[in-house]
Amino acid sequence: MTQSNLDRRGIVAGLALGAALFAAGAQAQELTxxxxxxxxxxxxxxxxxxxxxxxxxxxxxxxxxxxxxxxxxxxxxxxxxxxxxxxxxxxxxxxxxxxxxxxxxxxxxxxxxxxxxxxxxxxxxxxxxxxxxxTATRYVSKKDAKLHTIDDLKGKTVVSTSGTTNIKQINEANTAKSMGLTILPAKDHAEAFLMVETGRAVAFVMDDVLLASLMAGSKTPDAYEISTEALSKPxxxxxxxxxxxxxxxxxxxxxxxxxxxxxxxxxxxxxxxxxxxxxxxxxxxxxxxxxxxxxxxxxxxxxxxxxx
Structure with a gap:
């Protein structure tokens, strides 16, 4: 191989290496x-x-x-x-x-x-x-109350936590469906669940996952159920x-x-x-x-x- 061919091959190799290094550098610079x-x-x-x-x-x-x-x-x-x-x-x-x-x-x-x-x-x-x-707004109640649908709550006393979107939703449903509910505000979730435990309310309206946590941590988890019907969109x-x-x-x-x-x-x-x-x-x-x-x-x- 002549010297000129060697020189040309060296130049091509150098250009290829330079292009590879440039591409690698550009790729690194592309990260943001x-x-x-x-x-x-x-x-x-x-x-x-x-x-x-x-x-x-x-x-x-x-x-x-x-x-x-x-x-x-x-x-x-x-x-x-x-x-x-x-x-x-x-x-x-x-x-x-x-x-x-x-x-x-x-x-x-x-x-x-x-x-x-x-x-x-x-x-x-x-x-x-x-x-x-x-999550969605649902309600927890005692299984033996057999409150399987929202309509089953008609004329009954329910509770929700004061200042939440959930209490607003149950009030809106009460008005829209003429349910005749008595809606009690609780100061916090624990008080609201206690009202259902002690029979002061038949159901507690709240985010379903929060209801599940309260129910699971109660003395008798199997005594309660969460409604399948929701009062809100997901x-x-x-x-x-x-x-x-x-x-x-x-x-x-x-x-x-x-x-x-x-x-x-x-x-x-x-x-x-x-x-x-x-x-x-x-x-x-x-x-x-x-x-x-x-x-x-x-x-x-x-x-x-x-x-x-």
Missing amino acids: GTLKKVKETNALTIGYRDSSVPFSYLDGDQKPVGYAMDICLKIAEAVKKELKLPGMEVKLNPVTSATRIPLIANGTIDLECGSTTNNADRQKQASFTNTHFL EPYGIMLRKDDAPFKAVADAATKALYESPEGKALYTKWFEKPIPPRNINLKLPMSDAMVKQFKSPSDSADPAAY
């Missing part, structure tokens, strides 16, 4: 938002709640556990794979209902894992990945992330979609809602609603209750 932050720090931070049973709460060892926590760890695994960071650290940071949105917005946490409602107002401040739970809960961060949301959406559509998604739901959970081994006995079954078959991040 949360993915860039995680790549640079080799860490992703999960915000958790300390008492949002069974979504995100502290177990007997003061370790954050729960249904939403398990989902967030799946998202973390997907981020680790996407960024090729086998040693990526998952940090945990406590949040409250008051701090969760500010801490997402200022970058302190990257995912908020709890029971946060995805609605139009919050969409202005944050984004949400695919819905992981649908309310979606979602894992919250920063607004206007499409690349990170795409990773979270893909990870949650794959989870919910797989048998593992149903198994995860069963683990937290239909089996004893730590630390007290209470069982919420809350099987998937028809809306939840539909949501897991075709995952959506919609904030519109009508979408479910």
